[in-house]
Amino acid sequence: xxxxxxxxxxxxxxxxxxxxxxxxxxxxxxxxxxxxxxxxxxxxxxxxxxxxxxxxxxxxxxxxxxxxxxxxxxxxxxxxxxxxxxxxxxxxxxxxxxxxxxxxxxxxxxxxxxxxxxxxxxxxxxxxxxxxxxxxxxxxxxxxxxxxxxxxxxxxxxxxxxxxxxxxxxxxxxxxxxxxxxxxxxxxxxxxxxxxxxxxxxxxxxxxxxxxxxxxxxxxxxxxxxxxxxxxxxxx
Ligand code: GLN
Numbered sequence: 513x514x515x516x517x518x519x520x521x522x523x524x525x526x527x528x529x530x531x532x533x534x535x536x537x538x539x540x541x542x543x544x545x546x547x548x549x550x551x552x553x554x555x556x557x558x559x560x561x562x563x564x565x566x567x568x569x570x571x572x573x574x575x576x577x578x579x580x581x582x583x584x585x586x587x588x589x590x591x592x593x594x595x596x597x598x599x600x601x602x603x604x605x606x607x608x609x610x611x612x613x614x615x616x617x618x619x620x621x622x623x624x625x626x627x628x629x630x631x632x633x634x635x636x637x638x639x640x641x642x643x644x645x646x647x648x649x650x651x652x653x654x655x656x657x658x659x660x661x662x663x664x665x666x667x668x669x670x671x672x673x674x675x676x677x678x679x680x681x682x683x684x685x686x687x688x689x690x691x692x693x694x695x696x697x698x699x700x701x702x703x704x705x706x707x708x709x710x711x712x713x714x715x716x717x718x719x720x721x722x723x724x725x726x727x728x729x730x731x732x733x734x735x736x737x738x739x740x741x742x743x744x745x746x747x748x
Contacts, residue, residue, distance in 0.1 A: 521713010617654030626650035628686030
């Protein structure tokens with residue numbers, strides 16, 4: 513199980529997800545506290561953020577452990593945005609360890625991370641005709657979501673449709689998805705832990721990034737929707 517985190521709210525740096533909190537993604541890459549599958553997340557990492565200079569998000573992915581990238585701390589200190597996403601990866605059995613298999617996956621303004629594992633046969637027919645960038649299950653899940661988003665579904669509706677269909681076809685599937693578009697964020701809890709905390713925005717993460725008391729566990733099989741209008745958690 514990988515670990516992921518995202519922020520939507522007043523502009524912050526990527527370091528606020530990774531390096532600054534005591535249990536940020538740097539620490540979660542080698543010592544996650546609530547991870548049920550896999551022990552460390554050393555098979556790569558990725559970050560994405562939005563900058564007014566570009567229509568599409570900026571993305572940086574590597575197929576090395578997060579702690580091994582000596583250039584990341586400075587980059588994360590200056591990459592500042594009102595919408596941020598970061599993930600550290602523990603590749604599922606049989607999945608390639610390469611950049612193209614590493615979250616966040618991207619399409620136009622959308623970024624997506626998958627925390628879990630699902631049979632590829634359970635998502636293949638949802639992903640349309642084009643081949644995703646990687647044979648990794650998460651790349652197929654991302655392609656299925658992006659296809660629906662392009663067809664006009666909201667981010668929340670696209671996640672819901674994919675998770676429900678794939679979850680029905682693969683009852684063992686773990687489908688915690690986290691997606692954003694710069695102005696809104698959506699996440700599912702389906703088989704793994706998910707938490708959120710409200711501040712001058714909302715922080716959503718596989719597990720708390722620090723020991724503040726305000727972290728709320730999102731119930732399994734729920735959808736989190738966040739935008740400038742507020743945050744909602746609803747059953748899937
Ligand atoms: N199945 C995905 C992969 O192999 C996600 C893995 C995870 O959540 N550990 O990358």
